[in-house]
Amino acid sequence: MPTSSHLLASALVVDSDGSRVLLCRDPRVGRWGPVGGHVGGAETLTAAVQRVLAEATGLTRVRVVEPHLAVVQDVVPCPAAAGSVRHVDHLFVVVADPADPLTPEPGAAVAWFGLDALPDPLVPGIGMHLRAAARTMATQ
Numbered sequence: 001m002p003t004s005s006h007l008l009a010s011a012l013v014v015d016s017d018g019s020r021v022l023l024c025r026d027p028r029v030g031r032w033g034p035v036g037g038h039v040g041g042a043e044t045l046t047a048a049v050q051r052v053l054a055e056a057t058g059l060t061r062v063r064v065v066e067p068h069l070a071v072v073q074d075v076v077p078c079p080a081a082a083g084s085v086r087h088v089d090h091l092f093v094v095v096a097d098p099a100d101p102l103t104p105e106p107g108a109a110v111a112w113f114g115l116d117a118l119p120d121p122l123v124p125g126i127g128m129h130l131r132a133a134a135r136t137m138a139t140q
């Protein structure tokens, strides 16, 4: 049976000098990773990433600096479907200010980390994307 697909958008959130990244720990996943979520039917990818970020962190003063750093795919169990679904996730680089207050969703954790002190466990493979996102800022 072919696997159906869901479109997602995720934010690799960095500070303005690219030395810190914002990560989220979803209790259902139990690992630290980028803030992301499903794209709504009528939504653009950029609108989705800004909405998901506001919902999951409270951050609204953000700037998208790189719309398509990467697209990653994985077949995972999805709460929005019965069974496993292919998640096609567009990764954006977004700049935010670490001084802005964070308001994570109940049960979730959101925090800033130094690039050289990433938390454990981390979503597999995301470290290279975080370092690439940080380079985007360090070279501006």
Ligand SMILES: [Zn+2]
Residues within 6 Å of the ligand: 006, 038, 078, 079, 080, 081, 085, 087
């Ligand atoms: Zn899904």
